[in-house]
Amino acid sequence: xxxxxxxxxxxxxxxxxxxxxxxxxxxxxxxxxxxxxxxxxxxxxxxxxxxxxxxxxxxxxxxxxxxxxxxxxxxxxxxxxxxxxxxxxxxxxxxxxxxxxxxxxxxxxxxxxxxxxxxxxxxxxxxxxxxxxxxx
Numbered sequence: 652x653x654x655x656x657x658x659x660x661x662x663x664x665x666x667x668x669x670x671x672x673x674x675x676x677x678x679x680x681x682x683x684x685x686x687x688x689x690x691x692x693x694x695x696x697x698x699x700x701x702x703x704x705x706x707x708x709x710x711x712x713x714x715x716x717x718x719x720x721x722x723x724x725x726x727x728x729x730x731x732x733x734x735x736x737x738x739x740x741x742x743x744x745x746x747x748x749x750x751x752x753x754x755x756x757x758x759x760x761x762x763x764x765x766x767x768x769x770x771x772x773x774x775x776x777x778x779x780x781x782x783x784x785x786x787x
Contacts, residue, residue, distance in 0.1 A: 658717045661688070661785065664695040671726035672700050672715075674733040681736070683727055685744050687714065687782035689771070696768060696782050697756075698727065699744045702737060713739035714748070714756055716768050731760065747783035750775050 659667065664686045672681045680702055687697040698720050703710030719730045729736065740756050742748065748756075750772050757769035764773040772781045 659695055659720075659722065661693075661695055663722065664698075664717070665785075667698070667722060667727050670722075672698075672736075673723070673726060673728050674736060675729065675731055676733065678733055679726075680729075680733045681710065684712065685784055686717070687748060688785055689782055690747070690780050696771075697748070698729075699742065699784075700729075700736070711737065711739075711741055712744055714742045715739070716757070716760060716762060718767055719760070735760065744784055747780040750777060750779045750781045753781050 667683045668685060670683045671679045672683060674680045681700045683698060684701045685699040686695050687699065688694065689696045695717050697714040698717050699712060700715055701710045701712050713736060715729055715731065715736065721728050739759050753772050754764065754769055762769045764770060775781055
């Protein structure tokens with residue numbers, strides 16, 4: 652599945668924080684807790700989602716390519732099945748993502764190094780920080 656070309660702005664991404672996340676089949680699977688910005692452009696690149704909702708203190712925190720996400724009246728819809736989200740690599744939303752971590756996450760979602768976010772970071776130096784949470 653490819654990524655859409657229209658990503659949210661930084662302002663829109665901030666508005667999504669706290670919104671419910673609904674998976675491809677229509678089930679609410681978590682909540683938006685933040686996002687990562689591309690380290691070069693400063694544009695939003697990843698949605699940070701805590702799976703399981705607010706009441707689940709130990710829910711998995713995963714990153715979802717923003718190209719798979721769309722704002723909706725009920726929150727944020729993700730063009731991925733809940734099982735795919737649940738199996739995604741865990742992220743620490745307080746720490747930046749390195750090139751290798753991003754490529755691993757992209758691979759999990761089926762994004763090859765020829766398209767989308769993977770194509771944006773594959774040519775960056777190994778070990779480079781490629782995305783980070785916004786500085787408040």
